[in-house]
Amino acid sequence: MSKPIKICMIGAGRVGKLHSGTLKRYIPDGVVAALVDTQQSMLDETGQEFNIDKRFALLEEALDKTEFDAVVITTPTFTHKDLSVMAAEHGKHVFLEKPMAMDLDECDQIIDACQKNGVHLQLGFMRRFDPDFSLAFERIQSGEIGEPMLVKSLTHGPGLPPPWACDLKTSNGNLAEVNSHDLDATRWLMNSNPTRIYLEVANFKGEERGVNAEYYYDNMIASLKFESGGLGSISGVCPCDYGYDARMEIIGNKGIMIIGEMKNNALTIGIDRDTGLVTPIFRRWQDRFKMAYINEIEHFVISIQSDSPPAVGGEDGRWAVAGVLAGTRSLLEKRPVLLSEVM
Amino acid sequence: MSKPIKICMIGAGRVGKLHSGTLKRYIPDGVVAALVDTQQSMLDETGQEFNIDKRFALLEEALDKTEFDAVVITTPTFTHKDLSVMAAEHGKHVFLEKPMAMDLDECDQIIDACQKNGVHLQLGFMRRFDPDFSLAFERIQSGEIGEPMLVKSLTHGPGLPPPWACDLKTSNGNLAEVNSHDLDATRWLMNSNPTRIYLEVANFKGEERGVNAEYYYDNMIASLKFESGGLGSISGVCPCDYGYDARMEIIGNKGIMIIGEMKNNALTIGIDRDTGLVTPIFRRWQDRFKMAYINEIEHFVISIQSDSPPAVGGEDGRWAVAGVLAGTRSLLEKRPVLLSEVM
Amino acid sequence: MSKPIKICMIGAGRVGKLHSGTLKRYIPDGVVAALVDTQQSMLDETGQEFNIDKRFALLEEALDKTEFDAVVITTPTFTHKDLSVMAAEHGKHVFLEKPMAMDLDECDQIIDACQKNGVHLQLGFMRRFDPDFSLAFERIQSGEIGEPMLVKSLTHGPGLPPPWACDLKTSNGNLAEVNSHDLDATRWLMNSNPTRIYLEVANFKGEERGVNAEYYYDNMIASLKFESGGLGSISGVCPCDYGYDARMEIIGNKGIMIIGEMKNNALTIGIDRDTGLVTPIFRRWQDRFKMAYINEIEHFVISIQSDSPPAVGGEDGRWAVAGVLAGTRSLLEKRPVLLSEVM
Amino acid sequence: MSKPIKICMIGAGRVGKLHSGTLKRYIPDGVVAALVDTQQSMLDETGQEFNIDKRFALLEEALDKTEFDAVVITTPTFTHKDLSVMAAEHGKHVFLEKPMAMDLDECDQIIDACQKNGVHLQLGFMRRFDPDFSLAFERIQSGEIGEPMLVKSLTHGPGLPPPWACDLKTSNGNLAEVNSHDLDATRWLMNSNPTRIYLEVANFKGEERGVNAEYYYDNMIASLKFESGGLGSISGVCPCDYGYDARMEIIGNKGIMIIGEMKNNALTIGIDRDTGLVTPIFRRWQDRFKMAYINEIEHFVISIQSDSPPAVGGEDGRWAVAGVLAGTRSLLEKRPVLLSEVM
Secondary structure: OOOOEEEEEEOOOHHHHHHHHHHHHHOOOEEEEEEEOOOHHHHHHHHHHOOOOOEEOOHHHHHHHOOOOEEEEOOOHHHHHHHHHHHHHOOOEEEEOOOOOOOHHHHHHHHHHHHHOOOOEEEOOHHHHOHHHHHHHHHHHOOOOOOEEEEEEEEEOOOOOOHHHHOOOOOOHHHHHOOHHHHHHHHHHHOOOEEEEEEEEEOOOOOOOOOOOOOOOOEEEEEEEEOOOOEEEEEEEOOOOOOOEEEEEEEEOOOEEEEOOOEOOOEEEEOOOOOOEEEOEOOOHHHHOHHHHHHHHHHHHHHHHOOOOOOOOHHHHHHHHHHHHHHHHHHHHOOOEEHHHOO | OOOOEEEEEEOOOHHHHHHHHHHHHHOOOEEEEEEEOOOHHHHHHHHHHOOOOOEEOOHHHHHHHOOOOEEEEOOOHHHHHHHHHHHHHOOOEEEEOOOOOOOHHHHHHHHHHHHHOOOOEEEOOHHHHOHHHHHHHHHHHOOOOOOEEEEEEEEEOOOOOOHHHHOOOOOOHHHHHOOHHHHHHHHHHHOOOEEEEEEEEEOOOOOOOOOOOOOOOOEEEEEEEEOOOOEEEEEEEOOOOOOOEEEEEEEEOOOEEEEOOOEOOOEEEEOOOOOOEEEOEOOOHHHHOHHHHHHHHHHHHHHHHOOOOOOOOHHHHHHHHHHHHHHHHHHHHOOOEEHHHOO | OOOOEEEEEEOOOHHHHHHHHHHHHHOOOEEEEEEEOOOHHHHHHHHHHOOOOOEEOOHHHHHHHOOOOEEEEOOOHHHHHHHHHHHHHOOOEEEEOOOOOOOHHHHHHHHHHHHHHOOOEEEOOHHHHOHHHHHHHHHHHOOOOOOEEEEEEEEEOOOOOOHHHHOOOOOOHHHHHOOHHHHHHHHHHHOOOEEEEEEEEEOOOOOOOOOOOOOOOOEEEEEEEEOOOOEEEEEEEOOOOOOOEEEEEEEEOOOEEEEOOOEOOOEEEEOOOOOOEEEOEOOOHHHHOHHHHHHHHHHHHHHHHOOOOOOOOHHHHHHHHHHHHHHHHHHHHOOOEEHHHOO | OOOOEEEEEEOOOHHHHHHHHHHHHHOOOEEEEEEEOOOHHHHHHHHHHOOOOOEEOOHHHHHHHOOOOEEEEOOOHHHHHHHHHHHHHOOOEEEEOOOOOOOHHHHHHHHHHHHHOOOOEEEOOHHHHOHHHHHHHHHHHOOOOOOEEEEEEEEEOOOOOOHHHHOOOOOOHHHHHOOHHHHHHHHHHHOOOEEEEEEEEEOOOOOOOOOOOOOOOOEEEEEEEEOOOOEEEEEEEOOOOOOOEEEEEEEEOOOEEEEOOOEOOOEEEEOOOOOOEEEOEOOOHHHHOHHHHHHHHHHHHHHHHOOOOOOOOHHHHHHHHHHHHHHHHHHHHOOOEEHHHOO
16 A cells, blocks of 8 residues: 655645645545645635645745655746745655746756656646546547647636736736646647747736736637647637636547537526526636546656656646747737747 | 429418418428418418418318318317318318327328328328438437337427317317327337326416316326337426427437437527526427428428328327327326227 | 544445445545455455455454444345444444335334434435536525426436346346436435336346346336426336436426436547547446545545434435335336335 | 519539529529529539529520529639629629639629629628527627627538639639638627738648649638737638538627537437447538528528618628638738738
């Protein structure tokens, strides 16, 4: 029998709560041994909710005062590099939320630190662990739709991201914070790296929601070209209010595959024939990817227990960051941009 | 080129309007040459709506004063026998709405009159001409799901039937007026005659809707046994308010087939994540079976032009009436009833 | 923090494996402390698969030689009463698979033993813990579709039940072994007890599958009448080969609710336009109700930890057995049978 | 009562057959009075199939030798201008298939000729008459999803277009021949003109299908910017083999609307649990848009009878051609192109 893995959760906000709750409720072999957050109120709230007694303002303290095998990093993007490198240098395995980092140099530092210290690095691309997406991947790999030619992916989310994520000065905007998942998933299912990206963006709700950052956009369409010659399209709408929506379509030279749907439950209700039929929708990403979040964190625990590398790692995170950087340049320079220009 | 067929529409009410409108709009070879209704206001309203100039209170007058090849009978069930026999005896082809008649003796008189006078008799079981149902039939016939073992059929409709149709003294109730379609469709798809029927009924809305006829029911479940050994279940809910609903499921020894759905349009709308997704529903039977109504009346016209017998005729109507009579006896005597007891 | 609950798993077959696997993988607070099975090979196979070291041929031994808080009983129906009573008399909480027992006297003995010994009794009606079914229940309870009038439920399963379950001498047949779930779920969602049942059955595959028990049937339709005046229909097809299928529809005086679907993944594939679109189906009940099995056993663990009664207990199991007994009498006597005749 | 409209069908190929068949079967007030095709064998084949006796090699002959009110032009794009102008100058109403013409000058000549001669000009954008698409338009116009922000549209078709349509020397390629519909439909539903377009294309099947025209592509993704500030994305895959696929999604500031689906029938079949569920797909555009083709040609007939302008005309066709020209320039110059550069 394997030894349970002790985890230090870094970040006590929405994503920290999600992973803490998943570990506590569903993962017998993953124990949240410590919680880190600079904000005392969040630290206490989340610590109490999930019975995590060891709470620290800083990772340094946690490293100093308690024992654990791994960290799960859920803090804002601009903190990822320092936290990952510090954890790796202390021999802790790293589960790192997307986007991996602010730029490729940071990505390289994280990858290097993990390699040098012999610790695992898993990126938080949970779609790869969703039952629908992972079955799609398997069936595409088996050749069912032939050679992938064209892929479409969308992420539309209901909530306005936090202020730092809306501003190109402190983040890479929605392309990074919302659509990193699509950049990873299209590359994964196409089985090919993107080579060129072109962005069109729009800002419909910024003013009414109090966002006045330069270059802010809440609607985005990215066109992609892949090494294989294939094509891609990604759409991002955030905030979208109608629910959380993440779907893909991929066409190969033999056929099409449609992945994901908006409805949350197999429940159809008809009351009023003027309204028609009603079906519950995914309200939040936590609902849409509940099983994926269980599976990805279980995968991280097992990869440590069995000393086998995680299925999604630093290179995958780095490619998504490269796509973000090229896409943002396309937006600023109003032209298609090669990924080689930023890599 | 074939000669257009002249039709006398008997009944200017809902069903008469439907068939008149279908013929006028979509069937170049079917001409509504005359309209018959004892109620002058309906006669004028429907006559004007569809530009039918020749209008008569009685079929006798129409036969006397104008020329036509066929009749379409859409009047209440208790008038079917007299009208059909009269039309047949004047050499007119007969399209007769369901239920065929009040009892088996009436059915026999209609069948005999049509046979003796060499005219076609087509029953208004439009499901047989619906693209979904007819494709299902073809694929079942081809052996796709193997030998049919169990069939389920439902008809739920929004409107309260007219008073005469709610009363067992003037009709055979909802089993006849609403669920005749299911009795026909289950026999058709099972490719076997029913041998036994058991009814459970309930009355939830009668009082609030002002129906106080003895034995009135607005909810019904019928269990069926077929000659083949197969089983069936039919549900009827009328009035049901949420829309018009007609679906079937059939299980063979190789597989299952699900026929029909409630949604009217391939249109899914998400506005509010508390509500979820919304899809238009079929509001009325006229919407659900629009194409079936076009196809069935076109089939009638072509069967006359080509002198080939209609695909659904007197025997089919008679079997549905037999099922109604046995089912009603089951309801009154609270026991399963063999169809042979009423045939 | 609550103390983990130690569980003795009784039965090392399919259902014992399912619950053991669920507890091991997903329930940190539920520990499989012992395994009991009279068949040594199954005991070892399942014990090894799930790392359960304490293995016993008999519950008596397990009670004598190891410590635990609760039992999960997954053995054949005819063993339920003795095992439940023995566990209860030793102060162990009881999770008992359906059907509860062979007859109502056994049900009463189980209920009494649990009550006298102050232990919880939870019945294995996992549909009550399925996200779709439980959301449906909540929304029906909130009045969304009004007063329930008519319910339909189906369970179609791919595998031939074991020989003892096919024979009315050693079980109550498929109505008990397959459709107990429907008897419970219809009563639950209608919020009313059944009062009358009528069965039609058929045997299409028995001979080819080597079943020659008298009264064996593989297709079944049951009609139900409820105390509320409402109606119900249940269909059972087993073995059906096309997959595992469990769905319901319920119509209230305000609207309809359709619960469940056949597709296992939100994945639609089109390769060949002659074939059309393909979607994965639930292959087995373990797939269809994966989340329900997690939720029900978590509920059992929490009900012990928090000393609150389980949401589905002995009375619910007893009503399903009463339905089975009346239904079987209906089959044998070819007439509708009141539940009061068997209670 | 209105007088039937006599139509001269120009082009006896696939589209000419479709419209001839629709008129003959479903449109009592539209009579195919003459057929024109330069290819004698097609002329005879189609003439015999639909009983059209008056057959001519050239429109000039038809104008000279027979009487009609209108023409339906279904010949290759490069013939559209001459035929439309000639028909208009002889006082015939014009129904013109998409794409309208080869360039904007041709479009202007057609529009001018129709205006000067007081005849109707209807473009063959049948999606506007499809029950799903037209209901979507109505509900968007009513404000249901708020201000449109982002639209996606796709047309994937199974058959390789004819050689002239694969070559940029004799046509404007697949963007014109396949995706004109999307250019029109996105502008229609966004209620805004496109201002910028960027194309990515790929060629996966050209070689194996014997197409070696320079710039040939069988996969295409176009990004659009609209006057309103909104965004659009169009994908084209042709030939795609899996069936005919035409769907849209549109997101407004209040919600999302998904229009269209791939399944052709409400028929779901489960035979083998390894395969899963199977549903028929639209095989051809003729199947997907059957009702739309009936409605659009009926609309043309009624617009002549009632002397009211068709709902989709020359300006709509011209905008789609402008999008095609700008898109093709984007492809050749590998940059986003403003529509103002070509208009």
